Amino acid sequence: MLATSLKQVVTRALKSTSNTITATRTMTAGTTAVRADTTAILADLRKLMAEHNVDVYVVPSEDAHQSEYIAPVDARRAFVSGFTGSAGCAVVTATSASLSTDGRYFLQAEQELDSNWELLKQGLPEVPTWQEWALRQAEGGKNIGVDATLLTASQAEALATKLKSRKGGELIGMDVNLIDLVWKDQPQRPKEALTVLDLEFAGKPFEEKLVDIRKEIEKQKGSGLIVSMLDEIAWLFNLRGDDIPFNPVFFSYAFITPTEAILYVDEDKLTEKVREHLGSVVTVKPYQAIFEDIKSFGELTATDEKKVLVTSSASWAMTKSIDKAKFTTLKAAPVESAKAVKNETEVEGMKYCHIRDGAAQIKYFAWLEQVLNSNAQYDEVQVADKLEACRAEQKYFKGLSFPTISSAGSNGAIIHYQPEKSTCALVKKDLVYLCDSGGQYLDGTTDSTRTLHYGTPTEAERKSYTLVLKGNIAVARAVFPKGSSGFILDILARQYLWREGLDYRHGTGHGVGSFLNVHEGPIGIGTRMQYNEVPLEVGMFISNEPGYYEDGQYGIRIENVVLVVEKKxxxxxxxxxxxxxxxVTMVPMCRNLIDAEMLDEDEKNWLNNYHAEVYEKTSGYFKGDEYTLAWLKRETCPL
Structure with missing residues (x-):
């Protein structure tokens, strides 16, 4: 099983430091949330800032590998601010503090931040980015400090250039993290052993992957490649770990040359099987040793014609140790690009695990109807636990792929809501219920969202649901020329909402790993410009998840994982x-929320065909379970 929820760990840490922080409760959007008093933490941090000649201190969400999901030990931004969402950046000065986050987390941040913090709603008109806010605070010769491992080289360069133009002070890349000095009961770094992903699931020996990457290094005229993203390293060496909740990765770096492969990882994580797996092909060095070795990479390997290759995700701490004349930053990461296109074994594994995962969800949704009809009372956490138990019955299950978003009524409008036992709501028949969940299996990773109503939905709820469903079907039915990106497909999902003057504040799709990170680069469907840089290719898996959120009332999202294929x-x-x-997601849509009159014949045909496939592929899992089978038949019968 993978580790427990990061939010739970951070929340416990905030509550436990009673001498430093006081947790209070606030009522927002019909639910209770823990709001942390960060006064004492900020006071301690500001003392350290003065000692280190830092006027403005930046606390990013990411770890040293630019991970979206992080280990509890790296949850510094959550600790200092009290905001536990996965995205955002905190900036602290001697007299003020700001937290910048995107639209997925506006409501959550409003609930969790105390009066010490200014919320910067990223993307709204006239709201500054965290960089702009930090630069304003630094005007007049003030310094900005940041842990140099937590910013990428490009981020640091852009910030330093703007700081100079604004007549600020210096951007200081620090080798000590001030939050670590303040956080008295900071969790320890994980020490879990690595495991080998057998060839029956990986589909390709890591030695062959190294050959392919070396060809790309030669193509890019490189002398070697530094790999710092954790999922890239896990995929490249056919290894998995347990260092980050819900993501089967491990803390490591790699350096690949035409003749050598070095894996930087704590050696006490290596079992005999892992050592045998790596053999003489891979040299193993301590995790932190890369920062000493990197100083010599350029001197030992680079020439006038060939340079050390680093990716855009490499930290500032890494690149500033290499002579600029001896390295090149790549726009596209070779390992990331190779990993995104699944091989035949991975494709079949992903299809198969989505069928089993669909069966688990079907059993759960049928069970939920049954208990609600019996007037039993279950809260959002209890039903999420039941869903996990249903998944745990399935073959190759290894844990969840992210914390289950189990949200009833107004909580569904909090896009990345995560229920906590002490504050969550009851699931009721007369409320819209949104469930976004996923599993990790040895043969793949799943992620799906279904929105249901077990009572009598309102006309507005049915209309909103059907508009979202139409957008989901439009993406699912899309045909596009080779070379197209997810950027150009985003409008398909939003078009029906836009006609009503509605929208949603998140992307429409993200890449999905194979027993790896549920959010995987470099592809996506959305308005981010980087999605226009990478075309969709056959063998890629991506989510299709339009939504709509009525603040204070309900949230709707319909998410399927889809596979890019060639069309005749x-x-x-x-x-x-x-x-x-x-x-590939095999879970029925909610018949109770569909307004069939809003669907055209092509949309109805697609939905009927999809439901027929769901029934065909999952019904065999319910032999002897008459209630679930009857529920599945009802939900998948033709419109």
Whole structure:
């Protein structure tokens, strides 16, 4: 089983430091949330800032590997601010503090931040980014400090350039993290042993992957490649770990040259099986040794023609140790790009695990209907635990792929809501229930969202649901020429909401790993410009998840994982190949929320065909379970 929820760990840490922080409760959007008093923590931090000649201190969410999800030991931004969402950046000065986050977390941040903090709602008009806010505070020659391992080189360069133009002081890349000095009961770094992902699941020996990456290094005229993203390293060496909750990765770096592969990882994590697996092909060195070795990479390997290759995710601490004339920053990461296109074994594993995962969800949703009809009382945490138990019955299950978003009524409007036992709501028949969940299996990773109503939904709820469903179907049915990106597909999901003057504040899709991170680069469907830089390719898995959120009332999201496949078309303009999607998530839509009159014939046909496939592939899992099978038949019958 993978580690427990990061939010739970951080919340416990905030509550436990009674001499430093006081937890209070606030009522927002119909639910209770823990709001932390960060006064004492900020006072301690400001003393250290003065001692280190830092006027403005930046606390990013990410760890040294730019991970989206992090280990409890790296949850510094959550500790200092009290905000436990996965995205955001905190900035602290001698007299003020700000927390910048995106639209997924506006409501959550409003609940969790205390009066010491100014919330910067990222993306709204006239709201500064955290960089702009920090630069304003630094005007007049003030210094900005940051742990140099937590910013990328490009982020640091851009900030330093703007700081100079604004007549600020110096951007200080610090080798000590001030939050670590303040956080008295900071969790220890994980020490869990690594495991080998057998070839029946990986599909390709790591030695062959190294050959492919070395070809890319040669193509890019490199003398070697530094790999710092944890999922890239796990994939490259066919290894998995347990260092970050819900993500089967481990803290490590790698350096690949035409003749050598070095893995930087704590050696006490290596079992005999792992050592045998790596053999003589891979040299193992201590995790932190890369920062000493990196100083010599350029001197030992780089030439006038060939340079050390680093990716855009490499930390400032790494690149500033190499002579700028001896390294090149790549726009596209070779390992990330290779990992995103699943091999045949990975594709089949992902399809199979989504069927089993769908069966688990079907059993759960049928059970939930049964208990609600019996007037039994269950809260959001209890039903989420039941869903996990249903998944645990499935073959190859290793844990959840992220904390389950189990949200009833107004809590569903909090896009990345995570229920806590002490504050969560009851699930009721007369409330919209949104469940976004996923599992980790040896043969793949799942992520799906279903929104249900077990009573009598309002006309507005049915209309909102059907508008979102139409957007989901539009993406699922899309056909597009080879070379297209997720950026251009985003409008398909939003078009029906836009016609009503509605929208949602999150992307429409993200890449999905294979027994790896549930959010995987470099692809996505959304308005971020980087999604326009990478085309979708056959073998990639991506989510399709439009939504709509009525603050204080309900939230709706419908999410399927889809596979990019080649499509046959009547014509072939420009002699191009055409691609589309196969939906691999196998869970019915909510019949109770569908307004069939809003669907055209093509949409109805797609939905009927999808439901027929769901029934065909999952019904065999319910032999002897008459209630679940009857529920599945009802939910998948043709419109």
């Amino acid at each position: 078309t009547p014509n072939n303009f420009g002699d191009k190949k055409y691609y589309g999607f196969d939906t």
